[in-house]
Amino acid sequence: MGQDRSEPAFSRRRHVRLRLPEGSLARIRILAVHNARTPSPYGGARLINISEGGCCFASGLRFPVHPALVLEVQLAEGEIEAALAGKIVWRHEENGGYRYGMQFELCPKDRFRLARLLNGLLMRLCPGQARIHALYRWMSGRAWGAGGDERVNGRFLAERI
Numbered sequence: 001m002g003q004d005r006s007e008p009a010f011s012r013r014r015h016v017r018l019r020l021p022e023g024s025l026a027r028i029r030i031l032a033v034h035n036a037r038t039p040s041p042y043g044g045a046r047l048i049n050i051s052e053g054g055c056c057f058a059s060g061l062r063f064p065v066h067p068a069l070v071l072e073v074q075l076a077e078g079e080i081e082a083a084l085a086g087k088i089v090w091r092h093e094e095n096g097g098y099r100y101g102m103q104f105e106l107c108p109k110d111r112f113r114l115a116r117l118l119n120g121l122l123m124r125l126c127p128g129q130a131r132i133h134a135l136y137r138w139m140s141g142r143a144w145g146a147g148g149d150e151r152v153n154g155r156f157l158a159e160r161i
Contacts, residue, residue, distance in 0.1 A: 015051035018118055021125065024048075026057060031072040031085055045073065052115045054086060054103040062098055065091050071102065082117060 027042040048056040055073060063071065065088050074083045086104040093099075106114065 015053040017049045017051045017056075018122055018125075019049045020047045026076070027074040028057065028059060028061070029072055030063075030069065032070040034068045039072075042074070047073075047075070048099070050075075050118065052104075052106075052111050052118065054089070054101065055084075056099065056101055058094070058097055058099045060097040063088050063091070063100065065089065070105065073102065082114065084114070 024047040026045045026047050028045045029042045030038060030040040032038055043059060043061045045057040045059040045061075048058060050056075057073065063069065067087060070085055070087060072083055072085050075081065084104050084106065086102045086106075088100050089103045090101040091098050104111070104114075
C-alpha cells in the first residue's frame with residue numbers, strides 16, 4: 001500500500017492524457033490526512049501530463065503513496081486555472097527527485113468541467129488538429145454525458161473533505 005510503484009508499461013486508462021509542454025509548472029500541497037483537513041504550504045511541481053482522471057508530475061518533494069493522504073495540485077497553464085484534489089497512486093524516483101501519478105477525486109460535474117478546460121488547452125496547443133479535438137470532445141462527452149458547465153476559463157476545487 002505505501003510502496004513505490006512505477007507506472008505500468010501497458011495502460012488501461014479510460015481517459016485521454018494530454019502531454020503538456022516542457023516547463024509546465026504547478027503548485028502542490030497536502031490538503032488532508034485521514035479525512036482531517038490539514039493544508040500544508042505549497043511546493044513546486046512540473047506537470048508532465050493530465051487527463052480528467054489524474055495527472056503525472058515531477059517534484060523534489062517526497063510524498064508517500066497512501067490512500068489516507070489527499071493532495072491538491074494548482075494548475076495555471078495559460079487559460080486553465082484549477083485546484084484539483086486527489087491521491088498519489090504511484091511514485092518513481094528519478095534525477096534526485098520523484099515522478100508521481102495522481103488520481104483526481106472529482107465529482108462528475110467538476111470532472112466534466114476539467115474535460116472542457118483540457119479541450120480548450122488541447123485546441124491551443126495543437127491548432128489545426130480538428131479531428132483530434134473532435135475525438136477528444138466525443139470521448140469526454142461519452143464518458144461523462146452531455147451537459148455541464150460551458151466555461152473554458154474558470155477555477156474549481158472538488159472539496160470532498
